[in-house]
Amino acid sequence: MNAPLALSAAPVAASELDLARIRADFPILRQRVHGKPLVYLDNAASVQKPKAVIDAIGECYGGYYANIHRGVHLLSERSTSAYEGAREKVRAFLNAASVQEIIFTRNATESINLVASSFGSQRIGAGDEIVITGMEHHSNIVPWQLLCERSGATLKVVPFTDAGELILEEYERLLDSGRVKLVAFVHLSNALGTINPVKTLIELAHARGIPVLVDGAQSVPHLAVDVRELDCEFYAFSSHKIYGPSGVGVLYGKKALLEAMPPYQGGGDMIQMVTFEKTEYADLPNKFEAGTPNIAGVIGLGAALDWLNAIGLDAVAAHEHDLLEYATPRLNEIPGLKIMGTARDKAALAAFTMQGIHPHDIGTILDREGVAIRAGHHCAQPVMQRYGVPATARASFAVYNTRDEVDALVAALWKVKELFE
Amino acid sequence: MSDLRDLYQEVILDHNKRPRNFRVLPQPTHKADGVNPLCGDRISVFLDIEDGVIKDIAFQGAGCAISSASASLMTEALKGKPVKDIEHLFEAFHNVVTTDCECPRGLGKLGVLAGVRDYPSRVKCATLAWHAVRAALEQRKEAVATE
Numbered sequence: 012m013n014a015p016l017a018l019s020a021a022p023v024a025a026s027e028l029d030l031a032r033i034r035a036d037f038p039i040l041r042q043r044v045h046g047k048p049l050v051y052l053d054n055a056a057s058v059q060k061p062k063a064v065i066d067a068i069g070e071c072y073g074g075y076y077a078n079i080h081r082g083v084h085l086l087s088e089r090s091t092s093a094y095e096g097a098r099e100k101v102r103a104f105l106n107a108a109s110v111q112e113i114i115f116t117r118n119a120t121e122s123i124n125l126v127a128s129s130f131g132s133q134r135i136g137a138g139d140e141i142v143i144t145g146m147e148h149h150s151n152i153v154p155w156q157l158l159c160e161r162s163g164a165t166l167k168v169v170p171f172t173d174a175g176e177l178i179l180e181e182y183e184r185l186l187d188s189g190r191v192k193l194v195a196f197v198h199l200s201n202a203l204g205t206i207n208p209v210k211t212l213i214e215l216a217h218a219r220g221i222p223v224l225v226d227g228a229q230s231v232p233h234l235a236v237d238v239r240e241l242d243c244e245f246y247a248f249s250s251h252k253i254y255g256p257s258g259v260g261v262l263y264g265k266k267a268l269l270e271a272m273p274p275y276q277g278g279g280d281m282i283q284m285v286t287f288e289k290t291e292y293a294d295l296p297n298k299f300e301a302g303t304p305n306i307a308g309v310i311g312l313g314a315a316l317d318w319l320n321a322i323g324l325d326a327v328a329a330h331e332h333d334l335l336e337y338a339t340p341r342l343n344e345i346p347g348l349k350i351m352g353t354a355r356d357k358a359a360l361a362a363f364t365m366q367g368i369h370p371h372d373i374g375t376i377l378d379r380e381g382v383a384i385r386a387g388h389h390c391a392q393p394v395m396q397r398y399g400v401p402a403t404a405r406a407s408f409a410v411y412n413t414r415d416e417v418d419a420l421v422a423a424l425w426k427v428k429e430l431f432e
Numbered sequence: 433m434s435d436l437r438d439l440y441q442e443v444i445l446d447h448n449k450r451p452r453n454f455r456v457l458p459q460p461t462h463k464a465d466g467v468n469p470l471c472g473d474r475i476s477v478f479l480d481i482e483d484g485v486i487k488d489i490a491f492q493g494a495g496c497a498i499s500s501a502s503a504s505l506m507t508e509a510l511k512g513k514p515v516k517d518i519e520h521l522f523e524a525f526h527n528v529v530t531t532d533c534e535c536p537r538g539l540g541k542l543g544v545l546a547g548v549r550d551y552p553s554r555v556k557c558a559t560l561a562w563h564a565v566r567a568a569l570e571q572r573k574e575a576v577a578t579e
């Protein structure tokens with residue numbers, strides 16, 4: 012059984028990427044699962060790693076690994092310089108003003124928790140309000156709920172339309188209470204694909220003197236981010252979603268704010284001088300990096316950024332946009348399939364439901380066809396509640412995906428229908 | 433496609449489409465909710481127990497084909513059974529969906545779920561309703577999770 016061929020045959024992909032070369036960089040993509048070529052479309056959960064990243068980590072452990080910031084010996088100096096070199100790469104990638112504004116954490120979740128703990132405990136108290144949106148990942152909800160419980164502040168939530176776009180009038184109404192001490196929102200929604208108008212959202216908050224944290228976990232691999240242009244106070248992301256290894260995250264924060272904030276954790280590396288009477292904290296960024304960090308992981312993230320920069324985020328975005336434009340009408344042709352999240356400004360991700368077929372069943376059947384997608388609530392249960400569904404299926408694209416893979420996805424979905432007919 | 437048919441057998445697809453005993457018991461002697469934290473699916477089970485025998489059993493909720501069909505088949509299997517048999521049946525059923533064992537005769541139609549053993553991520557779907565029944569018998573108030 013085949014999809015009706017109402018759509019014209021696929022023209023050659025419009026993008027200018029050398030896809031064959033890009034795919035050749037990913038050893039993992041060269042495999043079959045359940046006897047079918049792997050079609051990896053679970054990139055919003057975590058993306059695969061190019062050889063350059065795998066090699067950089069291997070070279071570190073195989074060639075010059077030692078603890079950083081404390082050795083007088085050559086290996087420690089080399090490791091320190093590679094680690095700090097990666098920090099400079101992240102700075103340049105975000106166009107931050109200084110490497111002191113780049114803090115390495117474990118993941119985006121920890122970056123947000125750092126701000127909730129440190130900035131939150133210092134600046135947010137009883138009667139204050141924190142504004143988030145209805146389309147947040149749990150990692151940009153729960154840390155604020157915990158802070159509210161500790162401090163007596165309240166959480167306010169900006170609603171969004173059926174298409175998945177924030178309602179700006181409601182946002183402004185919430186900002187106008189005079190009690191808002193922080194706004195935190197997602198740049199690119201993992202559950203809907205919506206790209207939020209962050210510049211506008213930040214300006215509206217700043218007009219009222221309110222600082223802003225942006226959850227950039229999904230945005231950084233798909234669109235160029237310039238924190239100075241955005242002028243946000245904090246920007247958080249994870250290495251593992253931007254072709255780097257897991258176990259590393261980044262928090263960008265404006266220097267003046269970070270300097271004024273108390274440490275997040277205590278320990279080694281984050282001190283200037285310790286006596287039992289009083290401890291002086293280290294300067295930024297070390298103040299926020301207690302203990303031995305994920306040294307090889309950070310170096311791997313640096314390699315991932317080099318790799319991505321060599322392709323160019325504009326080319327990445329154009330290619331992924333082409334995949335979305337190619338996929339959307341083909342998905343919409345499947346009777347009973349409904350895409351959730353149809354924002355005008357949308358990334359290459361399709362979350363959907365199929366009439367009478369649970370996303371889990373879709374996921375299992377697709378897996379047997381070699382197609383890896385995510386089925387579930389995507390750690391965004393309030394979004395599911397908003398649409399009244401327990402879960403969705405989600406195909407999310409990365410730079411290495413092809414139109415052929417979209418075809419494989421669509422063909423597998425027709426099989427799902429056939430099986431459940 | 434053929435191996436998928438082992439999982440999605442006709443009986444399962446049928447019970448998914450037309451679940452049996454899919455209703456609320458107005459005054460159950462026992463009830464509980466089960467949630468699968470992986471997907472957020474939630475089902476409620478209701479039992480009417482008299483003199484140690486399950487006189488009536490029903491369920492409600494939304495889930496995948498495996499969890500819906502398993503719940504539906506379970507209600508058919510348990511209706512009229514003595515309460516003391518439940519634990520033994522659950523154990524036997526659990527074995528069938530997790531190991532390569534022969535399906536014991538006593539399980540009857542429940543055996544159609546044996547295909548789940550080749551899909552480890554789906555075992556929780558198949559056992560969700562059973563966990564809920566167990567929680568109901570223990571009179572637990574909070575929703576029981578599959579992990």
Ligand SMILES: Cc1ncc(COP(=O)(O)O)c(C=O)c1O
Nearest residue numbers: 118119120148150201228229249
């Ligand atoms: C929008 C968004 N924010 C935050 C996170 C959390 O990322 P991590 O689990 O790497 O901390 C994710 C991951 O799925 C995400 O999609």
